[in-house]
Amino acid sequence: MSAPLKSDSKLFFIGIVIFLPLTTFAQSPFRNFANLFTIPKSYVVTYTKTPPVIDGDINDPVWQQAKWSNDFRDIEGDLKPNPPLQTNVKMLWDDSCLYIAAQVRDPHVWAYIKNHDEIVFRDNDFEVFINPNNTTHQYFELEYNARNTVFDLFLNKPYRNGGTPMFSWDAEGMRSAVKVKGTVNDPTDTDKGWTIEIAIPFKAISLANNVQVPSEGSLWRINFSRVEWDTRPENGKYVKLKDNAGHNLPEHNWVWSPQGVVDMHCPERWGYLSFTKSNINNTGFSLPYFELQKRYLWLVYYQEGLWHHKHNVYTASLKAFGLGKQVAINKNINALRIEATPHQFMAFITDKKDNITWAINQDGLVRRYNLTSDE
Numbered sequence: 001m002s003a004p005l006k007s008d009s010k011l012f013f014i015g016i017v018i019f020l021p022l023t024t025f026a027q028s029p030f031r032n033f034a035n036l037f038t039i040p041k042s043y044v045v046t047y048t049k050t051p052p053v054i055d056g057d058i059n060d061p062v063w064q065q066a067k068w069s070n071d072f073r074d075i076e077g078d079l080k081p082n083p084p085l086q087t088n089v090k091m092l093w094d095d096s097c098l099y100i101a102a103q104v105r106d107p108h109v110w111a112y113i114k115n116h117d118e119i120v121f122r123d124n125d126f127e128v129f130i131n132p133n134n135t136t137h138q139y140f141e142l143e144y145n146a147r148n149t150v151f152d153l154f155l156n157k158p159y160r161n162g163g164t165p166m167f168s169w170d171a172e173g174m175r176s177a178v179k180v181k182g183t184v185n186d187p188t189d190t191d192k193g194w195t196i197e198i199a200i201p202f203k204a205i206s207l208a209n210n211v212q213v214p215s216e217g218s219l220w221r222i223n224f225s226r227v228e229w230d231t232r233p234e235n236g237k238y239v240k241l242k243d244n245a246g247h248n249l250p251e252h253n254w255v256w257s258p259q260g261v262v263d264m265h266c267p268e269r270w271g272y273l274s275f276t277k278s279n280i281n282n283t284g285f286s287l288p289y290f291e292l293q294k295r296y297l298w299l300v301y302y303q304e305g306l307w308h309h310k311h312n313v314y315t316a317s318l319k320a321f322g323l324g325k326q327v328a329i330n331k332n333i334n335a336l337r338i339e340a341t342p343h344q345f346m347a348f349i350t351d352k353k354d355n356i357t358w359a360i361n362q363d364g365l366v367r368r369y370n371l372t373s374d375e
Contacts (some may be wrong), residue, residue, distance in 0.1 A: 008350045010061065025158040030295070030321060033302050035260035037295060039075060041271040042084075042285040043069060043222075045091040051209045054197045056148075057177030058101040060170030066090040066101070069256055070282065072226055077258030085193075086250055087126075087226045087254055093275060095213065096164065104226060105193040110185050110238040111145035117167055120151040121251070122145065127194055127225040130205055134221050136267040136364050140205045146194045148178040158265040161363040168336060196359060214275035222271035228252040257287075268364070288370075290358060292329050293349045296336055297360040299323075300347040304340075306363065313342040318321065331365050 010179045030037040045066075072087035074080035086105040093099065104126055111123045120143040121127065131139035137159065143151040154169035176198045182191025208214045216218070229251050231238040240248045253262060257271035274285055303321040304314050316338045318325060327334050327349075335350045343362075348369065350357040359369035 003138055026206075030299055033299065035077065036266075036269065036302065037077060038258065038260060039287065040269060041257035041273060042274065042287075043091060044274045044276055044285050045093050045098070047275075047277040048092040048099070051094055051199070052095065052101070052197060053175050053177045054199050056177035056195055056197055058090075058103065058179075058195045058197060062092070063090065063101055066092050068103075069224075071098050072224070072254040074258055075225070075253035075255045075257050075262055075264070077260055079260075083118055083226075083228075083254040085228065085254075087224075089224050089256060091273070093214065093357040096203075097201050098130075100128060100196075100200070102196045102198075102224070103193065104195065106228075107190045107192075108187065108231065109146050109180055109182050109191040109194055109236065110187075110231070111147040111149065112150050112185070113145055114147060116149065117151050117153075118149065119296070121227045123149075123227075124229060125227045127227065127264070128198070128200075129223045129225070129267070129270060130200070131221040131267045132205055133272065134219060136221075137365050139167075139208060139221075139267055140159065140171070142174070142197070142198070144176055144178070144196055145185055146178055146180055148176055148196070150174075150176065155265070157363055157365070158267065160263075160265065163265075164360065171200060172206040173204050175199045185237065187236065187238055214358070216275065216277055218275040220273040220275075221270040222269055222273040223264065224256040225264050226254045228254065268294075289330060289332075289351075290356075292364055293334060293351070293358050294360075296323075296327055296329075296334070296349050297347050297358060297366060300336075300338060301360050301362075301364055304338075304345055304347075314340040314345040316340040316345070 028132050048062055048065065050062050052060050055194050068088045068090050073082055089100060089102045091098065113120055113123050123145040125143050125145045128142040129139065137156060139155055141153050152169065152171045155162040155163045157228055171189040176196060178194055180194045180195045183189055202213045203211050220372065230241040232241060243250055259269045272285065307315050317339060318336060323336060325336060327336055333352045335352060338345055338347045346359055346361045348357050348359045357369045360366045
């Protein structure tokens with residue numbers, strides 16, 4: 001789950017924090033939203049004929065064919081220092097499941113929540129966010145603590161857009177196991193941390209009977225988060241540190257792909273997960289052209305959010321956002337336009353060569369669009 005937005009944010013609207021421009025974006029149309037347009041991380045996940053045994057031990061030979069991710073960073077990326085504790089993930093897949101292994105370094109392993117679907121991030125935890133359809137809507141969240149207590153939920157759309165979490169949803173068939181390198185809930189010793197293995201059936205993260213089994217080149221959005229609280233030992237337990245008003249100090253949020261904002265529920269900021277059966281060396285990932293097109297749709301979305309915050313209506317004026325009717329992407333000319341009423345909008349980008357159109361609306365729903373009939 002996402003943490004509360006920081007109180008010192010320079011601007012707030014619909015769950016997005018906008019920071020002052022970064023110098024590298026000085027001449028860019030994205031300059032006022034630089035923290036939201038860094039390129040997300042990517043992971044090319046390879047196919048395995050032998051599934052890992054889900055027992056928390058990540059030293060199985062099958063895992064040797066998967067590469068570790070880069071170390072997790074602060075959720076705000078370059079805006080904050082790197083975390084003092086290391087976290088990494090790796091992934092595999094087969095015809096039935098996505099497999100995840102995570103290594104969580106921690107000298108003080110603790111976990112007090114025991115019941116399924118309690119709010120696990122109130123403990124230190126490891127979290128998985130998955131959007132198989134890459135639309136920012138209809139996504140899944142899984143949280144685990146060092147006792148392997150699970151909190152799983154489904155969201156129809158992000159909270160910023162009025163999304164309603166379905167806490168009753170369970171990841172049917174999902175298996176997970178934790179192995180602690182040390183002792184849980186013992187402040188008198190120093191631990192090494194904990195590892196977790198997860199098997200997520202594709203059926204469990206599919207809607208209705210349309211099972212979303214990846215194929216070669218399938219592109220999903222995924223991110224991982226680690227919540228870490230500041231604590232001190234007291235009467236044989238770990239107790240969260242508090243501020244002068246008696247409130248818990250804010251948790252640390254460390255992630256695989258930085259969000260640029262203290263909110264995990266911005267799926268457009270999650271990393272890219274590319275599936276392959278042939279690319280056994282996990283080599284290379286190129287951002288697809290349509291993802292470059294979508295960046296302009298997200299720019300309009302953020303601008304419309306600011307405009308609505310100020311004027312209480314949306315606008316169809318590209319000029320109001322400093323944009324023209326045409327933008328060049330990889331030397332290809334794209335047409336950009338907005339349709340708007342006071343209460344809703346849609347923005348469209350169309351490559352003039354292939355005539356393929358992508359669209360976004362006020363709820364942040366992104367999809368390929370047929371200008372004569374909605375696909």
